[in-house]
Amino acid sequence: SRPKRKRIPTRIASASAAGVDLVAELVQVTLGLKGRNVVLENKYGPPKIIKLEDTLENVGAKLVRQAGAKTHYLAGYGSTTSIILAQGLISEGMKVIASGMNAVQIARGIEKTAIAFVSELISMSQ
Numbered sequence: 001s002r003p004k005r006k007r008i009p010t011r012i013a014s015a016s017a018a019g020v021d022l023v024a025e026l027v028q029v030t031l032g033l034k035g036r037n038v039v040l041e042n043k044y045g046p047p048k049i050i051k052l053e054d055t056l057e058n059v060g061a062k063l064v065r066q067a068g069a070k071t072h073y074l075a076g077y078g079s080t081t082s083i084i085l086a087q088g089l090i091s092e093g094m095k096v097i098a099s100g101m102n103a104v105q106i107a108r109g110i111e112k113t114a115i116a117f118v119s120e121l122i123s124m125s126q
Helices: 010-030 055-075 079-098 103-125
Strands: none
16 A cells, blocks of 8 residues: 655745744845845844744744844855845745655755756866
């Protein structure tokens, strides 16, 4: 007999994507030469990190915040770009998964493409 495939319930996937979209919308105005500053207000203490009331949306928000933080740590800049790219990858990935493709195969394809892309960038820079 064939093993059952577990799927992420639609509510979880769409709520997480909503959190990703929210963070991406907040930071996209800071992108580029004419980018604007964004201040997150907090009455007491330093500006607060985005925390959404909906737990599932918060999962998506944390995911892209981690992408931005890792980019900032590794490169020192580009965190907004990485958040926008993550939003696009998640959005398109969900569409492809909804059409029936295997999520593991998609992840492997993204990883192989990223490795080839970085390799090409390194060869172009020399």
